[in-house]
Amino acid sequence: MATFSRTRKIRFAHTDAAGIAFYPRYFGMMNDFIEDWFGDGLGFDFKHLHIDEKRAVPTVHIEADFIGAGRMHDELTFALTVTKIGRSSVHLRIRATSGGEDRFRMTFVIAHMAMETGKSLPWPDDMRAAMEKWLAPEGENS
Template structure:
């Protein structure tokens, strides 16, 4: 199992306080809220790590990064008032898609959640339907900075 120390040098890391809105009546994070937390982390990574906010990406550039696949493992519960340290690292970068490894850790670096996401860069194509595009050069260059040691990054040796 990878720990926070394993990903600290290359991962995008962002803590999150578990709030009442994330929890069920017992004060435990309700599992669909984790998917919102994951999306928030991706959105923050795009803005802060890749230099392209979702607003700029969607509204100005006409692009997006929809999730094509997600796999998630819940290892331990999180509770109201916990601080989760969320980390994101890139494990694969292709021409138009990328695979992200997400980890949420609680106190004492205990893994609470691990997820793998495949995102695809798209832009409006024929008839306004999204179509895959090559990852823009500026974002590709930034993405490489978050590559995990075991990553498969196309075009990078």
């Protein structure tokens, strides 16, 4: 199974006064990471998708489990797999680790829509095929 991954440092701006990652900042990090997956993993840059083609990929559902504290300057490794591809949605599983220890796990459901109408759009065949590269094998979808 292919896993899309990136490593990022927890910065001062991500932390509270104790130097521990403030959980809402993780959601911003995940948004950046998913944008990287679309651009680098799928080949569909957000600028082209959103600005040029007037399509959007809003998050419609998130679940998060925070397992261990992340601290300023920890290196987090994010790993993404696709667990399901629907007609106009994709389910993602993201895990973040530091030093081999879990920090958090999140699941996301992202939709594909036309910005002008706000209506869902089916994934184009080329985008669906690119997503399938990251699809977890049957039985590993949770």
